[in-house]
Amino acid sequence: MELLIDIVLLTFLAITALAISHVRKLFCAIMLASIFSLLCACLFVTMDAVDVAFTEAAVGTGIAGILMLGALRLTETREKRPPHQPWLALLVVCTTGAVLIYGTADLPAYGDPAAPIHQHVAPRYISQSQQEVGPPNFVTSVLASYRGFDTLGETLVIFTAGVSVVALLGFRSLRQFLRNRRRPSVMADHLVLRIVAKMFIPLILLFALYVQFHGDYGPGGGFQAGVIFASALILYTLTYGLAKALQVLPPRILYLLAAGGVLLYGGTGWLCVLRGGHFLDYRALASDPLVGQHLGILLIEAGVGMTVFAVMVLMFFAFSSRKEPQS
Amino acid sequence: MALLLDLMTAVFLLLGSLIGLTGGIGVHRLPDFFTRLHACGLTDSACAFLVLTGLMLQSGWSLVSLKLIFILIFLLVTSPTASHALAKTALGCGERPLSQRGTED
Amino acid sequence: MTLAGHYNYWVAIFLMMTGFYVVISRGNLIKKLIGLNLFTTSVFILYISLGKVTGGTAPIAAPGVTLYSNPLPHVLILTAIVVGVATTAVGLALVVRIHESYGTIEEDEIRLRDESL
Numbered sequence: 001m002e003l004l005i006d007i008v009l010l011t012f013l014a015i016t017a018l019a020i021s022h023v024r025k026l027f028c029a030i031m032l033a034s035i036f037s038l039l040c041a042c043l044f045v046t047m048d049a050v051d052v053a054f055t056e057a058a059v060g061t062g063i064a065g066i067l068m069l070g071a072l073r074l075t076e077t078r079e080k081r082p083p084h085q086p087w088l089a090l091l092v093v094c095t096t097g098a099v100l101i102y103g104t105a106d107l108p109a110y111g112d113p114a115a116p117i118h119q120h121v122a123p124r125y126i127s128q129s130q131q132e133v134g135p136p137n138f139v140t141s142v143l144a145s146y147r148g149f150d151t152l153g154e155t156l157v158i159f160t161a162g163v164s165v166v167a168l169l170g171f172r173s174l175r176q177f178l179r180n181r182r183r184p185s186v187m188a189d190h191l192v193l194r195i196v197a198k199m200f201i202p203l204i205l206l207f208a209l210y211v212q213f214h215g216d217y218g219p220g221g222g223f224q225a226g227v228i229f230a231s232a233l234i235l236y237t238l239t240y241g242l243a244k245a246l247q248v249l250p251p252r253i254l255y256l257l258a259a260g261g262v263l264l265y266g267g268t269g270w271l272c273v274l275r276g277g278h279f280l281d282y283r284a285l286a287s288d289p290l291v292g293q294h295l296g297i298l299l300i301e302a303g304v305g306m307t308v309f310a311v312m313v314l315m316f317f318a319f320s321s322r323k324e325p326q327s
Numbered sequence: 328m329a330l331l332l333d334l335m336t337a338v339f340l341l342l343g344s345l346i347g348l349t350g351g352i353g354v355h356r357l358p359d360f361f362t363r364l365h366a367c368g369l370t371d372s373a374c375a376f377l378v379l380t381g382l383m384l385q386s387g388w389s390l391v392s393l394k395l396i397f398i399l400i401f402l403l404v405t406s407p408t409a410s411h412a413l414a415k416t417a418l419g420c421g422e423r424p425l426s427q428r429g430t431e432d
Numbered sequence: 433m434t435l436a437g438h439y440n441y442w443v444a445i446f447l448m449m450t451g452f453y454v455v456i457s458r459g460n461l462i463k464k465l466i467g468l469n470l471f472t473t474s475v476f477i478l479y480i481s482l483g484k485v486t487g488g489t490a491p492i493a494a495p496g497v498t499l500y501s502n503p504l505p506h507v508l509i510l511t512a513i514v515v516g517v518a519t520t521a522v523g524l525a526l527v528v529r530i531h532e533s534y535g536t537i538e539e540d541e542i543r544l545r546d547e548s549l
Binding site: 003006007010011013014017018020021026029030033036037040043044047048049050051052055056059060063064067068070071072074075076079080082083086089090092093094096097100101104107108109110111112113115117118121122125126130136137138139142143147150151154157158160161162164165168169217218219223308311315318319322 | 436437438439440441442443445446447448449450451452453454456457458459460462463465466467469470473474476477480481482483484485486487488489490491492493494499500501502503504505506507508509510511513514515516517518519520521522524525526527528529531536537538540
């Protein structure tokens with residue numbers, strides 16, 4: 001039965017992918033890409049990857065779609081007919097695909113419990129993580145404690161991407177926005193939308209806080225929470241205008257939050273060294289190793305959440321405050 | 328009792344899927360933007376309500392049902408808002424319903 | 433090599449190749465980025481399929497459950513998803529700046545403008 005759901009979802013994914021390569025209106029392509037991400041999130045749930053499904057739905061559908069629409073507003077919306085024949089591209093693609101499929105002959109069957117991937121570190125993580133680290137969610141304990149160094153690198157990558165986008169696109173200053181105060185916001189007469197947004201933004205923020213702290217016991221954690229925080233602020237920006245949003249959260253506070261999150265993460269690692277353990281060895285943070293692990297995971301997830309929130313909002317502000325082309 | 332619950336869940340889920348399918352066919356086949364918007368609004372509200380109620384019947388009185396109720400309330404408030412925003416923007420951009428297209432030019 | 437055993441991998445490879453095709457055959461820069469996104473997401477599908485255990489549940493400790501799916505691919509793919517969106521964002525910022533400099537985001541027109549300089 002699960003196999004049937006799997007097969008249907010994968011078929012829908014294949015159809016969506018073919019549609020993306022066929023449509024020439026870029027707006028439709030971006031919407032299809034968001035649908036693709038949502039279908040992938042459903043597929044991940046059937047494959048028992050609930051954390052990954054959560055992140056893919058939040059990040060791939062929401063943030064990636066919003067950023068692509070932001071870029072689309074600043075450039076053109078239709079793709080020109082491809083200038084050359086697709087035969088060479090098709091040949092390359094088919095050859096690569098055939099070689100890859102030949103390579104999957106050696107892969108273990110889907111769902112095989114005796115596959116090599118389940119024989120090395122994974123049994124130790126599953127059986128020992130509750131005694132060594134504590135949280136019932138094995139993914140959080142592996143992400144934050146056993147493989148904490150990789151997560152530090154990932155936070156740094158997000159921070160670097162935020163820095164790059166701000167360096168490339170920059171901001172119009174708040175003063176330039178307030179000069180146009182007489183012009184009403186685009187959404188000023190969308191009364192229903194503004195009231196519903198006003199009702200829901202606090203609930204979305206509350207849910208983001210819940211996801212941040214509940215990551216130990218269920219799917220969740222810093223990344224998903226940061227993205228949900230950012231989406232609440234993006235909803236506010238879309239309904240009330242960029243000028244108001246820049247007054248609520250000026251970019252200099254966002255810079256501080258982004259850098260502060262990375263500093264919190266690295267600082268936790270250094271605190272462990274100062275107290276006598278290794279870098280990011282949270283057992284040194286308290287006299288009881290499990291309490292230390294819990295404290296360490298709390299601190300670094302907070303750091304990750306801060307950085308992800310600040311960077312996503314910064315990127316959205318950068319895209320939406322760029323002047324439209326004067327054509 | 329369990330059999331009755333299972334039967335009702337099956338009925339709700341089946342009805343929900345049928346309505347979803349109808350909404351999908353409507354989005355594809357209906358002639359005008361506003362009629363298509365109505366079809367997908369049907370999917371958002373009726374299909375979501377039926378499917379979520381079916382799931383709530385299966386999970387009984389538990390935390391899962393409470394979370395499903397929250398999801399249902401959220402969907403029932405935000406989906407009509409989205410349809411409203413789409414329709415209002417379309418009217419603002421000059422899109423006119425089929426019935427009004429012949430009368431004004 | 434049965435159909436049921438390997439269907440996931442083959443469809444993931446098909447999706448990868450579709451994304452790859454969009455990247456190499458389309459001239460529009462935003463379309464290329466969408467194709468790249470397609471490629472990365474289908475790699476995630478391949479990776480997560482490798483971690484699934486039949487009869488297991490999600491890797492969250494629950495009373496009475498003995499068989500869990502492998503948590504390690506999930507951790508790696510969590511990182512990869514966020515890195516993927518970061519890359520897409522930087523790519524989109526670059527496309528916006530290219531459009532402002534060249535006036536177009538079609539690859540062949542950009543090349544023409546560069547060669548005529």
